[in-house]
Amino acid sequence: GAGVSQSPSNKVTEKGKDVELRCDPISGHTALYWYRQSLGQGLEFLIYFQGNSAPDKSGLPSDRFSAERTGGSVSTLTIQRTQQEDSAVYLCASSSGRVYEQYFGPGTRLTVT
Template sequence: GAGVSQSPSNKVTEKGKDVELRCDPISGHTALYWYRQSLGQGLEFLIYFQGNSAPDKSGLPSDRFSAERTGGSVSTLTIQRTQQEDSAVYLCASSRDYNQPQHFGDGTRLSIL
């Protein structure tokens, strides 16, 4: 399809394990964003990539969170030593360039047991 693709759609894991979430943006979109959606916090911006670079990582909740993007395309969000408070839906979005309308994937629902 032509939309933003995220995998897996659902992930259940035990506390303390590492997880990796994947995002395939729309082809040709140079900007890529990660957000977290949870009941308590609503929609939170985590990190933004322009090409392969993330100018500001201060939105990541803790040093257990990291993200990378390769080839100006696929991005992965990694959470190490997961905690129960990491349970949320992680949404990825892409846009033609920064400040252009963002198109969202369906998200990865992460549940930490």
């Protein structure tokens, strides 16, 4: 079946602009995660959605970052007023709700100029 998909694959934006990154999880997966992969910080957790529960936003680095998950499926990560330090690869993963086996998408490379 189809894996996790993310769009766009690459995004270049000017400092101060808002960006939206999209994630389509594997059909039927109830859990969805966002991670950020940057040169200086490695792979870091951002936010987690599980079913209809309130998301865990404990990894979001600032209030410029937000995420939604509509209808328990597609998720959008929004970064407002982008800064150069936001440049990174943003990875989305989904799982069936069990504690292991997160399946990752190909990521969105965000470059803030």
